[in-house]
Amino acid sequence: MHPSRVIRGRTTELLAGKRIVVGVAGSIAAIEVPRIVRELIRHGADVRAVMSGEAARLIGPETLEWATGHPPVLQLTGNVEHVTLLGPGEGQADLYLVAPATANSISKIAHGIGDTPVTSCASVALGGRVPMMLAPAMHAHMGINPAIRENLEKLAGWGVGIIAGPAAEGEEKIASPEEIAAAVLHRLARGPWAGRKVVVIGGASREAIDAVRSITNESSGRSAVALASQAYYRGADTVLWAGSLEVPVPPWVRVERWRGVRDLLALARRHRAELGAAAAVLVPAALSDFTLEPRAGKIPSRDTASLTLTLERAPKVLPELRRLGPRPTRLVAFKLDVGAPGEELERKSRELARETGADWVVANDVDSMGRDATNALVLPPSGERRWIRGPKSEFAGKLLDDLGRDLANLSGSSPRESRPRRSRGAHRRRGHGPARG
DSSP: OOHHHHHTTSSOSTTTTOEEEEEEOSSGGGGGHHHHHHHHHHTTOEEEEEEOHHHHHHSOHHHHHHHHSSOOBOSOOTTOHHHHHHSSSTTOOSEEEEEEEOHHHHHHHHTTOOOSHHHHHHHHHHHTTOOEEEEEOEEHHHHTOHHHHHHHHHHHHTTOEEOOOOEETTEEOOOOHHHHHHHHHHHHOOSTTTTOEEEEEESBOEEESSSSOEEEOOOOOHHHHHHHHHHHHTTOEEEEEEOBOSSOOOTTSEEEEOOSHHHHHHHHHHTHHHHHHOSEEEEOOBOOSEEOOOOSSOOOSTTOSOOOOOOEEOOOSHHHHHHHSOTTSEEEEEEEESSOOHHHHHHHHHHHHHHHOOSEEEEEEGGGTTSSEEEEEEEOTTSOOEEEEEEHHHHHHHHHHHHHHHHHHHHSSOTTTTSOOOOOOBOOOTTSOOOBO
8 A cells, every 4th residue: 555545534534535736846845745745645635746847856756756646747748737637527636736836936827827837737727717726935035026926916816825834034934734734624625614604712711810920720722722723624714712722823723812701701792793603602711710800010929928819700701602692603612520420411511501502512521631632522402412532633523523514404505515616815924814725
């Protein structure tokens, strides 16, 4: 078995059955292409590569054959490879990704020049309305060249997705394999989440004692980050409202920050329209049940032998989220308990649903806190019950798939399923947020 088949679908199956053609232009960033290809394959894709002559000087064709499981196209022949891969008919690719996209290849594509396998494939893709994405890589001065910026804007206006990477060391570097895969997943997503808005509220609340101290609940935020990422992979317009997190947020997830319960409620009221428009609001946050009035400045420790804090009950967040985001928005509450048997955990969770107006409740034991895996009881509004066990990324995907079927039953079809298949894209300027596909 070829090594590319061994890893196919190891991360998700969201690109299963999808054929992606990767065009490799002549940048030193071409050495990153095997990692990009392998990341796409881990999500289930079948990947083919085409190379310019300049790219073949920088990375060996056999390396790409190892990465993809297919020999790359090095030149166009009587087999009209650019038409065979991206033209109409059986076997047409689902997406054309140029990675790295050099200043030279970007400009040629924008002006309809097809003098290499990479740019010729782009001409066919654009003419046939095959979704196309570019992952630029070039020297910083080339990146700010007004002609290059104009060409990128032109391509974005045609629906080409621009996946911008970091600017560092005088270079506009290619985006990471994970960023590129996330952008491709988002662009190709079809199903109940595609085109819908999703709000994930996660992390721990911190209730201020003074200017530098706080009390908090234990939470890594791992489940919230996993849910936000998996929703984005499935095509959702996703935002993570993040409290205190112990894990990094990937760059493709948009973030709004909050600190304490009152901060979160203020954020929710400012974004009432967003909550009302959301298909789902998922709340795996560790919210404090108690708060206090913080003291001004810093309480001096040198002269304070003991300190008494008076805690008061914090306002409840879930009922307010229900009020601000009424049905058909699906409100998904999370319940954490300590040592409760399954029957008791289910009873408490259904009681939480009645008290808060939540549609779904996800319950687990404190043993899952901060760990990579979870063991959660899922209670949908149908009255059924099921357990989801496994790594939190898999748990997030399975929960969203279950919830997505609920959404599909409510509406009959997803926003993107009901629209004709058209390319969309946006160019990210440096420092202006995550790339959108």
